[in-house]
Amino acid sequence: MKKEELIKKLYEAVKDGFIEESGPLAEKSVELGYDPIEVMQGITSALKEVGADFNDGRIFLTELMFCGETAKEAMNILTKEIKRQKKTVPYLGRVVIGTVAGDIHDIGKSLVVAMLVAEGFEVIDLGIDISDETFIDNVRLLKPNVLGLSALVTTTMLKFRDIVVALEDADLRDKVKVIIGGALVNMEHAETSGADTFGSDAIDAVIKVRALLDLD
Ligand code: B12
Structure with missing residues (x-):
């Protein structure tokens, strides 16, 4: 065929x-x-x-x-x-990622995970419907370079801001970069939620994560 x-x-x-x-x-x-x-x-x-x-x-x-x-x-x-197909690539850093609480969409997130892994990132995928506390606990425990948040529904996208505030409250905000994404997400959401950036698709996610870590 x-x-x-x-x-x-x-x-x-x-x-x-x-x-x-x-x-x-x-x-x-x-x-x-x-x-x-x-x-x-x-x-x-x-x-x-x-x-x-x-x-x-x-x-x-x-x-x-x-x-x-x-x-x-x-x-x-x-x-x-x-x-x-992942080539032998140098280790680029650690990313913790998940779909926010109340949201079960994960097809796009899984694609982002696959592309980041293929690029050379170690990715810990927490899964779907992840509570704010679980995100914070994993950032504290695993010390990732980047935290990725996925949300596809307008109401669950509000969670981006909550998680950024929770990171601030836990004194972790300056220790991790935050990238958000999802079908309806744009740069304006990154700005209003206090995230560092957003990724429009899996390829853009790789470009943005590299840029966040000054890898280019
Ligand atoms: C498939 C789908 C579902 C499936 C999900 C299955 C699964 N396991 O994921 C099911 C049927 C379960 C579902 C349920 C619902 N859905 Co739905 N769903 C979709 C649909 C058709 C496709 C999403 C998808 O997989 N796209 C393909 C992937 C590859 O694209 P993507 O998700 O956008 O991901 C890419 C980028 O966004 C980005 N990205 C994604 N995450 C991240 C994270 C980071 C960190 C970065 C950098 C980038 C990034 O990169 C990805 C890869 O390129 C969309 C329509 C659409 N146009 O998106 C509606 C859609 C998202 N769903 C919608 C709705 C309303 C629902 C429900 C509330 C329906 C209901 N009444 O119950 C429920 C919500 C359940 C819940 N609690 O979450 C609405 C949201 C509308 C809105 N304004 O909020 C949409 C937009 C459909 C619509 N037009 O009405 N849904």
Whole structure:
């Protein structure tokens, strides 16, 4: 199967929520040696359209959930491949990352994790629906260079500010750089929440984390 055809099939599988098709298609792309990052574009563009359909009331939550799960099946295989392809890279620093409390979106965060690992960062992924206290405890314990916060819903994005304040209260704010991200997040949110910066996608996340640590 040609790369373009495979990407199109994956796009259609995610849009239609055909969960039994997405994993095998992702596996096939790995087998054929296609660039996992390129293949992911089919998934992300389908998810963007699915999100817009949900927003406009064209599909129900159950359908959104199916599409999300379908995407995740393929994403898990592709992110594993990105990590596997990791070249021998010098150690660049430690990043602790998680999705904030009340938020369970993790497809994009997992992609950010995979790209940071491939770049040479040690990444501790705390998971989803992470309380402010858990973020603070892990910063205190693991002393990361960077803390990454992911949130995709307008209401959970308010957590960015709470976590930055909690870092200040714990006397940890000057010991760690904070980067935020999520589909609706922009630089203005970074400024109002007191984070150092934001990343628009996984590639931008790597660029911004490198810049935060003066690695360029
Ligand atoms: C899939 C999905 C789901 C799945 C999530 C499955 C999973 N395991 O993640 C399910 C079905 C569970 C879900 C649930 C809900 N969802 Co939803 N979901 C989506 C959808 C369609 C795609 C998200 C996605 O995975 N995109 C693909 C990835 C690759 O992109 P990404 O997440 O944006 O991540 C990239 C960047 O943002 C960035 N990034 C992400 N995190 C980080 C972190 C850092 C540190 C950095 C630097 C960068 C970074 O890099 C990533 C990689 O490129 C979006 C629509 C959209 N356009 O985003 C809605 C969307 C986010 N969901 C939405 C909503 C409303 C919900 C629900 C509240 C629905 C409901 N009524 O229950 C629940 C929330 C549940 C909860 N408590 O969190 C809304 C939010 C709207 C708003 N204004 O707040 C959206 C925008 C859909 C819409 N248009 O209405 N959802």
